[in-house]
Amino acid sequence: xxxxxxxxxxxxxxxxxxxxxxxxxxxxxxxxxxxxxxxxxxxxxxxxxxxxxxxxxxxxxxxxxxxxxxxxxxxxxxxxxxxxxxxxxxxxxxxxxxxxxxxxxxxxxxxxxxxxxxxxxxxxxxxxxxxxxxxxxxxxxxxxxxxxxxxxxxxxxxxxx
Amino acid sequence: xxxxxxxxxxxxxxxxxxxxxxxxxxxxxxxxxxxxxxxxxxxxxxxxxxxxxxxxxxxxxxxxxxxxxxxxxxxxxxxxxxxxxxxxxxxxxxxxxxxxxxxxxxxxxxxxxxxxxxxxxxxxxxxxxxxxxxxxxxxxxxxxxxxxxxxxxxxxxxxxxxxxxxxxxxxxxxxxxxxxxxxxxxxxxxxxxxxxxxxxxxxxxxxxxxxxxxxxxxxxxxxxxxxxxxxxxxxxxxxxxxxxxxxxxxxxxxxxxxxxxxxxxxxxxxxxxxxxxxxxxxxxxxxxxxxxxxxxxxxxxxxxxxxxxxxxxxxxxxxxxxxxxxxxxxxxxxxxxxxxxxxxxxxxxxxxxxxxxxxxxxxxxxxxxxxxxxxxxxxxxxxxxxxxxxxxxxxxxxxxxxxxxxxxxxxxxxxxxxxxxxxxxxxxxxxxxxxxxxxxxxxxxxxxxxxxxxxxxxxxxxxxxxxxxxxx
Numbered sequence: 001x002x003x004x005x006x007x008x009x010x011x012x013x014x015x016x017x018x019x020x021x022x023x024x025x026x027x028x029x030x031x032x033x034x035x036x037x038x039x040x041x042x043x044x045x046x047x048x049x050x051x052x053x054x055x056x057x058x059x060x061x062x063x064x065x066x067x068x069x070x071x072x073x074x075x076x077x078x079x080x081x082x083x084x085x086x087x088x089x090x091x092x093x094x095x096x097x098x099x100x101x102x103x104x105x106x107x108x109x110x111x112x113x114x115x116x117x118x119x120x121x122x123x124x125x126x127x128x129x130x131x132x133x134x135x136x137x138x139x140x141x142x143x144x145x146x147x148x149x150x151x152x153x154x155x156x157x158x159x160x161x
Numbered sequence: 162x163x164x165x166x167x168x169x170x171x172x173x174x175x176x177x178x179x180x181x182x183x184x185x186x187x188x189x190x191x192x193x194x195x196x197x198x199x200x201x202x203x204x205x206x207x208x209x210x211x212x213x214x215x216x217x218x219x220x221x222x223x224x225x226x227x228x229x230x231x232x233x234x235x236x237x238x239x240x241x242x243x244x245x246x247x248x249x250x251x252x253x254x255x256x257x258x259x260x261x262x263x264x265x266x267x268x269x270x271x272x273x274x275x276x277x278x279x280x281x282x283x284x285x286x287x288x289x290x291x292x293x294x295x296x297x298x299x300x301x302x303x304x305x306x307x308x309x310x311x312x313x314x315x316x317x318x319x320x321x322x323x324x325x326x327x328x329x330x331x332x333x334x335x336x337x338x339x340x341x342x343x344x345x346x347x348x349x350x351x352x353x354x355x356x357x358x359x360x361x362x363x364x365x366x367x368x369x370x371x372x373x374x375x376x377x378x379x380x381x382x383x384x385x386x387x388x389x390x391x392x393x394x395x396x397x398x399x400x401x402x403x404x405x406x407x408x409x410x411x412x413x414x415x416x417x418x419x420x421x422x423x424x425x426x427x428x429x430x431x432x433x434x435x436x437x438x439x440x441x442x443x444x445x446x447x448x449x450x451x452x453x454x455x456x457x458x459x460x461x462x463x464x465x466x467x468x469x470x471x472x473x474x475x476x477x478x479x480x481x482x483x484x485x486x487x488x489x490x491x492x493x494x495x496x497x498x499x500x501x502x503x504x505x506x507x508x509x510x511x512x513x514x515x516x517x518x519x520x521x522x523x524x525x526x527x528x529x530x531x532x533x534x535x536x537x538x539x540x541x542x543x544x545x546x547x548x549x550x551x552x553x554x555x556x557x558x559x560x561x562x563x564x565x566x567x568x569x570x571x572x573x574x575x576x577x578x579x580x581x582x583x584x585x586x587x588x589x590x591x592x593x594x595x596x597x598x599x600x601x602x603x604x605x606x607x608x609x610x611x612x613x614x615x616x617x618x619x620x621x622x623x624x625x626x627x628x629x630x631x632x633x
Contacts, residue, residue: 003203010196011489015514017189018521021244024185025237025528028178076366076543079426095301100541102363 067120067146067159070113075155076102084120084159089113091152092125105129105153113144113159120144120159129153175236176228182240183224187217190247193490197255200491215280216247219287226291230298231603235532238602241525242580242595246283246588248522249581251490252502252509253279259496275502275583282585286592293596300600304544307360314353315396317346322403345586347400347409351416351555352594358417359547362424366543394437405451408562408574414438415558420551459572472499476567480511480519487515502583504575507567522581523564529595530557536602549601552594 070082070089082089082099089098092110101110107127114121123141124131131138132151144150150157191213198206220243227234254276261271297303303310320337321327328336328343336343400410418434421427445452454469462470462477475498482493495501495509511519530553537549559576566573577587 006203007200007489007492010192010199011492012486014189014192014196014490015486015517015521017192018514018518021182021185021189021240022521022524022528024182025241028175028182028237029528029531032175095299095542097541100543102543 067144067161069160070099071158071160072099073149073156073158075153077155084113084115086115088115091157092127099157101152101155103153103155106155110152111138111150114141116143118143122150127152174232176224176232179227179236179239180221180224182236183220183243184217186240186244186247187213187220189244190216190251193248193251194254196490197251197258198491200489201258212250212280216243216250216283219284223287223290226294227599230294231599233606233608234599234603235536235606237528237532238595238599241529241532242592245522245525245580246286248510249506249583249588250276250279250283252506252513252581253583255491255513256496256502256509258491259494263496278585279583279588282588285585286589289589290592290596293593294600297597297600300545300548300597300604301542303356303548304360304363307357310353311357311361314350314357317350317353318396318400319403320346342585345584347406348586348590349593351409351412352552352590352597354413355416355420355551355555356548358420359544359551362420362547363543366424394441398441402449405449406575407452407455407572408576411562411574412555412559412576416551416555419554419558420547423550424547455572455574459569462569472505473567473569473573475499476505476508476511477569479508480568483512483515485516487511487513487518489513500575503577504563504573504582505567506578506582507564510581523560526556526560526579530554530560532602533598536598536605539605540601541605545601545604549598549605552598556591556594 067084069084072078072080077099080099087098090109090112091097091099091101091106092108093101093103093106094108097109107125107129109125110127111131112123112125114123120143121141122131122133122138122144124138129152133142133144134148144159146159146161148158150159191209194212195205195209198204198209220239223239227239254274257274257276261274264271326337328338330336330343336345338344394414396413398410400406400413414434414437418430418438421430421434446456447453458465458470458473462473464470466474479493479495479498482488487493490513493509493512495512498505498508501509507519507522510522514521533549533553533556537546537553540546540549556579559579562571562574563576563578565571577584579591580588
């Protein structure tokens with residue numbers, strides 16, 4: 001009978017469409033996970049890095065001896081890791097910092113890690129309580145060797161390969 | 162909080178994907194609406210186009226608000242919600258038609274149709290969704306109102322117990338009557354209290370996780386730090402006793418324990434929570450008749466087929482009738498289950514859309530929860546992490562409690578299935594919940610502001626100390 005066929009088509013069609021929706025949704029997640037190149041945040045043209053190396057999509061470099069991530073080893077954020085790319089990492093309590101510190105002894109804009117040709121450089125941004133690399137206070141941009149401890153207030157941070 | 166902070170995460174806003182999925186969800190809901198008519202009398206009901214267009218307009222408006230106020234928010238949350246809500250309205254209408262039919266056959270007056278009301282509640286919900294996105298531009302601001310939220314939440318929670326405003330419906334006293342409509346204030350209280358929990362735990366996290374003694378491999382917190390969890394426990398017990406509402410008290414306690422766990426990463430909180438839960442369940446079973454009845458019905462529903470177990474048994478039969486593919490919308494008789502529109506809407510889905518439909522609905526919920534937890538993981542501030550984690554978990558727990566109850570996995574407690582069940586308070590509140598999750602995911606997925614951008618440069622100039630500049 002015609003109407004029975006229509007009813008069956010509607011019934012299975014609805015269930016099929018339901019799962020097509022889910023498959024589309026899952027595909028969206030997969031596209032997110034595969035880590036397509038991130039669109040660069042809006043920047044004034046003059047400030048854009050000009051070297052061809054920096055213009056390539058940000059991707060953690062896996063080379064021996066070059067830090068690929070930043071690990072918080074002590075303090076309220078212990079266990080947090082940040083993957084290092086080619087962009088500078090800002091540390092502080094200000095909530096637009098790359099790593100937002102929940103530490104009473106940290107300043108809003110406390111310190112900054114900047115990638116250079118020879119590795120990462122730590123720079124204090126005029127914090128109230130200072131930034132320490134190992135046991136020395138950082139007063140000028142200082143290169144950070146792998147595994148040495150950066151201390152900000154009660155937070156300790158290490159760069160790891 | 163060990164989490165992978167990924168400042169280089171996907172920075173694409175993916176709003177186009179969201180719009181496409183939203184339109185797809187609306188089309189699916191309209192197809193369902195038509196399917197009800199086709200299943201019942203072989204014709205496409207006249208309201209199909211109107212329903213589809215109305216729902217579509219609503220979601221396009223919501224989408225435009227997201228585009229404007231939270232451009233980097235997760236693209237999946239809103240479409241999944243839209244599909245669940247659209248399906249919910251279709252099912253409520255289908256049950257409306259069934260009860261109207263039955264009333265006509267029995268020569269009684271046709272009862273009020275609930276689907277139009279549900280559509281109105283959905284409109285209010287989407288309105289609030291937009292309002293939350295517009296007003297709450299930065300979720301961390303909410304932390305400032307923590308204690309206000311706590312006071313308002315507790316007040317709302319206790320309001321139904323007051324004589325005069327409170328109303329007892331179906332044995333549970335968790336409603337207040339405002340003019341012609343009844344509102345379930347515990348739903349809104351849930352979100353307000355979660356904001357408070359998140360803010361409270363962020364400030365007290367160090368004390369709760371660091372000061373502890375190690376006993377038999379488990380870090381036990383100090384006795385005085387047990388205060389908050391004991392308070393939550395007492396409050397949820399009070400709700401249980403005063404308002405006879407098992408579901409809500411279970412939800413509150415579960416949410417609080419899990420948020421403690423997220424904040425401190427201490428398994429001991431989960432163990433303490435489970436111990437307290439087991440103890441209070443045992444006591445409640447022996448003290449309260451209604452708890453005992455629920456447990457007995459769960460253990461052997463068919464023994465009570467004709468009295469207290471009727472609802473559960475009818476629901477199980479309904480799902481059994483549905484089988485793998487269901488009877489088709491409009492072909493079954495889901496209205497034989499009492500409260501099919503609210504607590505037992507899953508039984509109606511199981512009967513008419515079958516196992517395939519039920520699984521689809523559960524996967525949709527799983528997707529929403531997964532996206533919420535992902536937003537919490539990638540969020541860069543602790544308050545957002547905790548609130549996001551709490552909201553997502555609350556949703557997951559609520560779905561588990563009611564789906565488990567309806568399918569006979571756990572004792573039945575009356576909570577709604579978010580967005581699907583008929584009920585204004587539930588729909589509206591869950592839209593607020595999803596708006597907050599969207600706000601957090603927007604903050605999480607927004608590309609980290611580059612330190613050389615002009616605004617940041619200005620700000621760092623303001624923070625910078627005075628320095629002596631030497632001229633060459």
